[in-house]
Amino acid sequence: MGENVLFLLILLVCIVETEAQYKIFNVITYNASSNGNTDNSEAFLKAWSDACKWKGKSTILIPNGTYTLRGPCNSSINFRLEGLLKAPIDPKSFASDNWINFKYVNKLMVGGGGSLDAQGAYAWKMNDCQKNPNCRPLPTSMKFDYITNGYIHHMHSFNSKQSHFGLYRCNNMTLTKLQIKAPGDSPNTDGIKIGKSTGINITSVNIRTGNDCISMLSGLKNVQIMDVYCGPGHGINIGSLGKYEDEEDLADIIVKNCTFNGTSNGVRIKSYESQLNKTVVASNFIYEDIVMENVEYHIVIDQHYCSNSGECNLL
Structure with a gap:
């Protein structure tokens, strides 16, 4: 993944109602690193892809640790964050005006007691939209679009860019x-x-x-x-x-x-x-x-x- 690619989780509807067994997809088993420096895009993409293909209830689990993520992802289901996600510092690294974006999902749960750190202090000085009509909006930390029956719980969000x-x-x-x-x-x-x-x-x-x-x-x-x-x-x-x-x-x-x-x-x-x-x-x-x-x-x-x-x- 290029370093300027936004970490964007776009969850598309892929929930299949079935009686198949419940399964947890732990990103650690996909070789995600919690050292706070590694780009874990590949591991997260694979976890999301496998969870979406699973014919039953599934959970994406992000255990304790510090994870730096950059890259697109398409899936749905339960986003369980137990660790710390840190956004890229430079707002120019984002391809859109969202950091994490969930779209078009029914029965979405996001929680787990973890934290989002958008590291916004560097970007705040660039917020000139009140004076500049051509400004580029800074990204929202977590955005929900066209979600039905959502439950967002037990999360910490720090220093959003917007x-x-x-x-x-x-x-x-x-x-x-x-x-x-x-x-x-x-x-x-x-x-x-x-x-x-x-x-x-x-x-x-x-x-x-x-x-x-x-x-x-x-x-x-x-x-x-x-x-x-x-x-x-x-x-x-x-x-x-x-x-x-x-x-x-x-x-x-x-x-x-x-x-x-x-x-x-x-x-x-x-x-x-x-x-x-x-x-x-x-x-x-x-x-x-x-x-x-x-x-x-x-x-x-x-x-x-x-x-x-x-x-x-x-x-």
């Missing part, structure tokens, strides 16, 4: 027992960013980051956020809305039993001074049992988040 976890066009997803951390001054390191998805449950998550702890974009319906600790960061946000013509209505959001400590905002709804040719409706939001300590702005409804001149309130 967002830690991203969801797009997902249905019936649970994210629980996650530890998310980046410095308070790290740019655009959203903890969890969600768009155009339905039935999302976020529970028992600790988020300390440099941007939104949770960002909810257009097209979201039936979202429940409970027992989340946020701080530092910019709070739990809806929007920004009103910028793109393909935006969809957003409704039925519950934020309950959450704590904000040392954040710039608590709960916020933000939208542009929209010039769109359509109306985007945001409705039915419930906030209950919210605790705020050392929060600058507790409740914010900002309908002028960005002006027509392009100036934005980045808090």
Whole structure:
């Protein structure tokens, strides 16, 4: 694999319902090295390929250790991370705007108590998208696209280059027992960013980051956020809305039993001074049992988040 190839796990639907025996595919048996320096692409690709061909339930197991991975992978099933995955430091090493990407999977489980270290500090100084319309977005650490019935649990994510976890066009997803951390001054390191998805449950998550702890974009319906600790960061946000013509209505959001400590905002709804040719409706939001300590702005409804001149309130 060339050194500039992105470590990208694209999981395609290959789950065959069968009564065949359950099997664990341990990457160590494929000669993966946990020394933190070896490129394990070949070992991971072989493990994914064999797991996908297995006619029954299977698990990809990444034991304790430090693994450096670069290369594409196509498979599905259970991604069990017990060790530490470290991303390439240089964002130019990535072929897309994601580090790890799961796509088009039904019944996906990701967990195991392991950690993702995106090593984002080197890349943060390159984040100039607010000033440069031709900028290249930095990669999200772990992205889920078109996932149905997903369970993401017991993981640590550190120092993302941009967002830690991203969801797009997902249905019936649970994210629980996650530890998310980046410095308070790290740019655009959203903890969890969600768009155009339905039935999302976020529970028992600790988020300390440099941007939104949770960002909810257009097209979201039936979202429940409970027992989340946020701080530092910019709070739990809806929007920004009103910028793109393909935006969809957003409704039925519950934020309950959450704590904000040392954040710039608590709960916020933000939208542009929209010039769109359509109306985007945001409705039915419930906030209950919210605790705020050392929060600058507790409740914010900002309908002028960005002006027509392009100036934005980045808090």
